[in-house]
Amino acid sequence: MYKSYSMELAGRTLTVDVGRVAKQANGAAFMHYGDTTVLSTATASDKPREGIDFFPLSVEYEEKMYAVGKIPGGFNKREGKASENAILTSRVIDRPMRPLFPKDYRNDVTLNNMVMSVDPQCSPELTAMLGSAIATAISDIPFDGPTSTTQVGLIDGEFVINPTAGQRLVSDMQLTVASTRDKVIMIEAGANEVPEAQMIEAIYKAHEVNQEVIKFIDTIVAECGKEKHSYESCAVPEELFAAIKQIVPPEEMEVAVFSDDKQTREGNIRAITDKLAEAFADNEEWLAVLDEAVYQYQKKTVRKMILKDHKRPDGRAITQIRPLAAEVDLIPRVHGSAMFTRGQTQICNVCTLAPLSEAQKLDGLDENETSKRYMHHYNFPSYSVGETKPSRGPGRREIGHGALAERALVPVLPSEEEFPYAIRTVSETFESNGSTSQASVCASSMSLMAAGVPIKSAVAGISCGLVTGETDDDYIVLTDIQGLEDFFGDMDFKVAGTHKGITAIQMDIKIHGLTRPIVEEAIARTREARLYILDEVMAKAIDKPRENVSEYAPKIIQIKIDPEKIGDVVGQRGKTINAIIEQTGVKIDIEDDGSVSICGTDQAMMDRAVELIKIIVTDFEAGQEFVGKVVSIKEFGAFLEFAPGKEGMVHISKIAKERINRVEDVLTLGDKVKVVCLGKDKMGRISFSMKDVKQK
Numbered sequence: 001m002y003k004s005y006s007m008e009l010a011g012r013t014l015t016v017d018v019g020r021v022a023k024q025a026n027g028a029a030f031m032h033y034g035d036t037t038v039l040s041t042a043t044a045s046d047k048p049r050e051g052i053d054f055f056p057l058s059v060e061y062e063e064k065m066y067a068v069g070k071i072p073g074g075f076n077k078r079e080g081k082a083s084e085n086a087i088l089t090s091r092v093i094d095r096p097m098r099p100l101f102p103k104d105y106r107n108d109v110t111l112n113n114m115v116m117s118v119d120p121q122c123s124p125e126l127t128a129m130l131g132s133a134i135a136t137a138i139s140d141i142p143f144d145g146p147t148s149t150t151q152v153g154l155i156d157g158e159f160v161i162n163p164t165a166g167q168r169l170v171s172d173m174q175l176t177v178a179s180t181r182d183k184v185i186m187i188e189a190g191a192n193e194v195p196e197a198q199m200i201e202a203i204y205k206a207h208e209v210n211q212e213v214i215k216f217i218d219t220i221v222a223e224c225g226k227e228k229h230s231y232e233s234c235a236v237p238e239e240l241f242a243a244i245k246q247i248v249p250p251e252e253m254e255v256a257v258f259s260d261d262k263q264t265r266e267g268n269i270r271a272i273t274d275k276l277a278e279a280f281a282d283n284e285e286w287l288a289v290l291d292e293a294v295y296q297y298q299k300k301t302v303r304k305m306i307l308k309d310h311k312r313p314d315g316r317a318i319t320q321i322r323p324l325a326a327e328v329d330l331i332p333r334v335h336g337s338a339m340f341t342r343g344q345t346q347i348c349n350v351c352t353l354a355p356l357s358e359a360q361k362l363d364g365l366d367e368n369e370t371s372k373r374y375m376h377h378y379n380f381p382s383y384s385v386g387e388t389k390p391s392r393g394p395g396r397r398e399i400g401h402g403a404l405a406e407r408a409l410v411p412v413l414p415s416e417e418e419f420p421y422a423i424r425t426v427s428e429t430f431e432s433n434g435s436t437s438q439a440s441v442c443a444s445s446m447s448l449m450a451a452g453v454p455i456k457s458a459v460a461g462i463s464c465g466l467v468t469g470e471t472d473d474d475y476i477v478l479t480d481i482q483g484l485e486d487f488f489g490d491m492d493f494k495v496a497g498t499h500k501g502i503t504a505i506q507m508d509i510k511i512h513g514l515t516r517p518i519v520e521e522a523i524a525r526t527r528e529a530r531l532y533i534l535d536e537v538m539a540k541a542i543d544k545p546r547e548n549v550s551e552y553a554p555k556i557i558q559i560k561i562d563p564e565k566i567g568d569v570v571g572q573r574g575k576t577i578n579a580i581i582e583q584t585g586v587k588i589d590i591e592d593d594g595s596v597s598i599c600g601t602d603q604a605m606m607d608r609a610v611e612l613i614k615i616i617v618t619d620f621e622a623g624q625e626f627v628g629k630v631v632s633i634k635e636f637g638a639f640l641e642f643a644p645g646k647e648g649m650v651h652i653s654k655i656a657k658e659r660i661n662r663v664e665d666v667l668t669l670g671d672k673v674k675v676v677c678l679g680k681d682k683m684g685r686i687s688f689s690m691k692d693v694k695q696k
Helices: 082-100 124-138 167-172 197-225 238-247 252-259 262-279 284-288 292-307 396-412 436-450 483-488 516-541 561-568 572-584 603-617
Strands: 003-009 013-018 027-033 035-047 057-065 105-115 148-155 158-161 173-179 182-195 325-329 334-340 345-355 374-381 423-430 460-468 473-480 490-495 502-510 555-560 587-588 597-601 624-636 637-643 646-651 670-679 687-688
Touching: 003 173, 003 197, 013 124, 013 197, 027 124, 035 124, 057 082, 057 124, 082 105, 082 124, 082 173, 082 182, 082 396, 105 124, 124 148, 124 173, 124 197, 148 182, 148 197, 158 197, 158 262, 173 197, 182 197, 182 396, 182 516, 197 490, 197 502, 197 516, 238 262, 238 292, 252 262, 252 292, 262 483, 284 292, 292 460, 292 473, 292 483, 292 624, 325 436, 325 516, 334 436, 345 436, 345 597, 374 396, 374 436, 396 423, 396 436, 396 490, 396 502, 423 436, 436 460, 436 490, 460 483, 460 516, 473 516, 483 603, 490 516, 555 603, 561 572, 561 587, 561 603, 572 603, 603 637, 637 670, 646 670
Parallel strands: 057 105, 374 423, 646 687
Antiparallel strands: 003 013, 013 027, 027 035, 035 105, 148 158, 148 173, 173 182, 182 502, 325 334, 334 345, 345 423, 460 473, 460 490, 490 502, 555 597, 587 597, 624 637, 624 670, 637 646, 670 687
């Protein structure tokens, strides 16, 4: 039966229709926030997927171009692969919801969100986040929800809940917070160096709003929620754990995992697994789940060592950062390069500068953002973790890590007016053992400075982990987690920023939320570590942006011309501008407001291009001197081209001081001669004189 529910959320009406559409899905919520419309569905398979040791959750965020009245570009004229924004939105929906499904659930679950209309006042991404939570909560899929998500902006020092598209453009913060009934479960933020205390205040402002939304969702679930279905548990049998401990006592497992070298540790675990496989060779049921059982045994061992004994697998203190190293200029001829190493995590970043015309064009639902001039790309080859597999291009994880580092650095970039370049940085993962995204932030910051990009401040990033016990106050926060502590711990809390404040946050957790003391301690720890990295490591490699861009980078000169003269510079069918480009070898970009960018590597040729453009747009007056090329000879005189598409005539009487009978006696085609402008003749043509040029 169709039911509709509404609440006021940040001054706009949120309406949820249940039972109106998509009735064959396990759960469906037809979401309306203002005029933004999103269909959110949750579906699950009847049986678990065989042969896997993880929960197969898929989250999709589909941007339909009709939602903003557009026909997709390209030849196909239909939506293709997901945009970067769609992928990032899918990840933000996934992160708070995944921990709330049963850990032993192996049925395929798909959360689909289809954006059908967009109201600039109401974020479709936020609407989809709420829609997925509601669709899953009312479905029969096992789920310990609901969750709610709120966005927070910061304008003129005031928090704005669920800001509009226009408000987001001027906001100093774009914060997204997801909550359960009593805890924060996901944080994602980009900010203009916002102080830690203000960020914490914003997080809990969002948490308050989330509690109101959860009460609203509870009302819907109470009336429309289905009974949760039973499922086939894929938990490891307890008797298998008991048998494993008889063969491999806890002390032996501790020795196996207690190493600061990833390969050594993995070798130890392989040896233990082989020994157990031999012992259980006659028990096919146990062999089928042995890898998962060993994983769980490792996890319990590591968590016990950290929580009870305060021992980390690599022997570090709880607040200790792994050995750090930083250097610049390791790659020759590129525009900027840097490498940042933290333990067994190593990132090389390369910076490339180009004209603004090389900025990335965006074809999405946000009409305020049609291009971006800073692009950060992150690559994660298999050799970085000692594995072998072919590269198939960036996956969702790589796109997410690149976007996080990009978000961290955007607040310190110079404006286009200060630095008229498109900028691309690429982070190549040489080695990975924990928090490569934050190593990318550090490497990118140094690479930008090495390339001569005048960033306002260096940016560093670090990640904190968490191990929790049975109660809310039984926990340990770990500074600079390595891969093992990420896999077996409860949190990956990444924070990037400058000395002044935070520029980016991304928090992933595997438990049902964090208390405020944990959030505050994690943010304090990351600040302490970030300042150490900035001052003691990065600043010793490069402490400020270089004064000039690399000799291999393109140079850019910007001038302004009268917008009405743009046509003169371009010429008929681009003839004039193409001639300038051909003569000088530069790249020229002209904006509608008359801004002209001349880009090249040869300063003399760039100056020549500027000179030619200025000649073309100048209103000619008597007395101006030019150098012209003879392009045509007539009986009465010669025509000279003094700039692409610009010609004037020297009458035969103005060629020489003495009388001449034929133009050819003095001039031949292709000659370059100096002339002075006499103004325009009766036919409106520019008239020149050679004989009246003042001798210097």
